[in-house]
Amino acid sequence: MFGLTVVVMMGVGPTDRARAESPYPEIEYTFPNQSVWTIKLNEKGEPDNPLLRLADALFREAGIPWHGKSLPVLRMFDNLQNGSSNFSMLVKTSRLMDCCLYGTLPVASVDIRVYRHGDTAPIGKLEDLAGKSVITIHGYSYGGIGKFIRDKPNSITNNVAIKHEAAVDMLAARRADYLVDYVHPAEEVLAMKPILGLAHDLLSSKDVYLVLSKTYPDAEKVLARLEAIATRLDRKAILGLSGD
Incomplete structure (x- = not known):
């Protein structure tokens, strides 16, 4: 997880029209570039992170434009801490407590x-x-x-x-x-x-939670809304993981 330095922009996210119509700033969902979820690759030859599908369902219903970015894990944490990335789904860690809000509902384990x-x-x-x-x-x-x-x-x-x-x-x-x-x-x-x-x-x-930067506008309300949406989703079907 620590050795790679290539940043990959994922081809998942909103249309230009959705960006223009949304009252919310676009969210950047950052995640580790070495998957703990699957060996499967997407059409770009990158790990097929199933949490991207969950993010898409969450943000589509919430009407929030977004895109994904995979990073080496240390750079991912740096981006969340400095606010250049503002969302993730991670196990709780003390290094993000000052900069980010964690959800209360585990969305995966x-x-x-x-x-x-x-x-x-x-x-x-x-x-x-x-x-x-x-x-x-x-x-x-x-x-x-x-x-x-x-x-x-x-x-x-x-x-x-x-x-x-x-x-x-x-x-x-x-x-x-x-x-x-x-x-x-x-x-x-x-x-x-x-x-x-x-x-x-x-x-x-270990449980995995929604993580939202405190710098995102109305962060507490937005996180609560995303969690409310998550409770209604069939997360197991969306994630489609082996070994559950």
């Missing part, structure tokens, strides 16, 4: 699992990975789990795969005892490359 062969000991908590051999995917921080894996005192052998597909292949070949991965992309790969006798343990589950 992001889970991290430990995948293993059935004859390998289960993992009940993060500390159980100490002294073990694991597979991770390049670029992910795993919300702090990555730091635990990399810390030398924990004596974890970390085998880094370039992609989710390669990580599953490594687990199938028993290159390590455990694969740490986000549920949705992992399940997409496993649907294509099933592993006989595979088991998994939940390592982390």
